[in-house]
Amino acid sequence: MNADLFAGCWPDVDADLPPAALTEIAGRAEAADRAGRPPLASLDLLRELNWPGLPVPEKFHGGGAGLLRCCALQRALGAADPGLAVAVNMHLFSVGLMVEHWRRRTDTSWLLMEAIATQNRLLASAFAEPNLGGSTSRSTLVVDPVEGGWRGSGRKRPCSLAGEADLVCLQVQTTGDPSEVLVALLPTTAPGLRVIEDWDTLGMRGSASNTLLLEDCFIPKELVFYRAPAGREDDDVFAAGVIWFALTSTACYLGAAQAALREAGTLLHRLRIAHLGSSRAELPSYQATLGDPVADLLVLEAAAADVARRMDAGADPEQLVGAALGVKQQAVRVVPAAVAALAEACGGASYSRGLALERLWRDAQAIRFHPPTPVATRQFLARRALGVPASLDLDEKGASSAAS
Structure with missing residues (x-):
């Protein structure tokens, strides 16, 4: 698989997450999965790289990373270790929420952000x-x-x-x-x-x-x-928080999908169909099965990056929240389906616990469970499109009741 297909969507983040560090992190992912525990050495490495303070504005001694750069960081981290990426994404989202709050309220919350950046504090x-x-x-x-x-x-x-x-x-x-x-x-x-x-x-x-x-x-x-x-959603800080979480969490899973593409590419070039004398990667039938999943991933990558850029450019979060949720909702469909198609193309080898593709398939399923849940998001997007009262709170009473 040609990773260069996706190269134009995101800014380069090698300065923040050097390739050598990502290789080191990737080397611990399998052991963390088997143990069901976090890779503490990888968390320590992220602290050494000053990762916790990256979203904090530079005036408070942070890295000044906007949403687009943070998504690119999470995508890179997700390609190395999806479990670690999802875990620390909760830190990134929380700090992003604090930054958005401070920008709109200019209160003393900067003291908390400064402490996170200068002391490399990690948030749950x-x-x-x-x-x-x-x-x-x-x-x-x-x-x-x-x-x-x-x-x-x-x-x-x-x-x-x-x-x-x-x-x-x-x-x-x-x-x-x-x-x-x-x-x-x-x-x-x-x-x-x-x-x-x-x-x-x-x-x-x-x-x-x-x-x-x-x-x-x-x-x-x-x-x-x-x-x-409680229950109020007509708030710019709330909307900004939803956007940060929707896009950074999607980026983690896009990273996992990229890792699956890389692993499947290696396997498909190695696995041969004996009577045809060719590798699976060389055969049009296998190529055809992967074209649509790759196209879906490309569209999702481009959409996620575009919404993040618009947020960084100062778009009104309350006007942008629908687009961010639409990206997340598409990711729920696209990422597991793409990883499943890759696994199927690789055949029974992808079912082996000895290969990373099996782990990546399992990791991809978790995208269905992050809030706002797919059920609540479907209802919200449909009601917005129909011009009836919409909320991310599930409402089984119907729009007429919500309006009253």
Whole structure:
């Protein structure tokens, strides 16, 4: 497979993630998958490369990477180790959200970003939780107001790198009417935080997406950097956060697809059809089966890069969120189908645990489960297109009820 097909979509990121570092990271991916634990040496290497502070503005001693560059970084990392890429993407998204918040509110949240950049602090992102149906503007983890902040108990699952990160970006919901959603940054050593190691999955096994348990945990008000009415989505910071997550997570899986292309290309050139005297890569029948998946990946790469460029150029996030969600929704269809087509073309060899293609096929399935979920996104995009009230909260009552 000719990787140069995709070269024009993304900026070069060799200065931030040198090829030698990516090779080192890739060399640990299989062991992390088999153990179901994160590659700690790879996390240490990312810290040495000052990766945690890359999205932080340069004036706060960060790398000043915009969304496009961050997507390119995640794509490169996803091609080396998809599980690690998905795990640290939660850091990238959280810091991106902080940057977008600061740009629009210009408050003291820059102090948190500066600490992340200068101290190479790694974040876990505690947004996902059971029974939300993929909602991104609510939480079932409810906290009560107390002197100096809020206090509450509950669980966040899955929470990538909950046991390995220095800080946790935590989303909770307050009691009372009206109820608010709060996003705070807590040290993972804070009293009342505990990790339950229960991550045992089909793919993305090295992401360490364990359960974060809050037990009478205190959240100081000075560590809350974002608050908004629960369920409210007409907010530029919320929209920017959705865009960052949709595009950076898609980039991780595009990297996994690129790794699958590379592995399949090597196999297809090596595997021969004996009675034809040719490798599979040389045969038109095999070439024909891969043309459409490659075309789909090319379109997805170009679309993701274009939306990221528009975001960096200052487009209104609330106008761009539909396009970003459309990219993510296409990725749910395109990436697993492309990796499956590559595996099928390689035949039974791709089913072997001894080859990376089997692991990449398993990793590709996880794209279906990131919020906003495909079910919620379909409903949102369809309602937007039809001109009826739309929300990323699932609504089974119908548009007429939503409008009333």
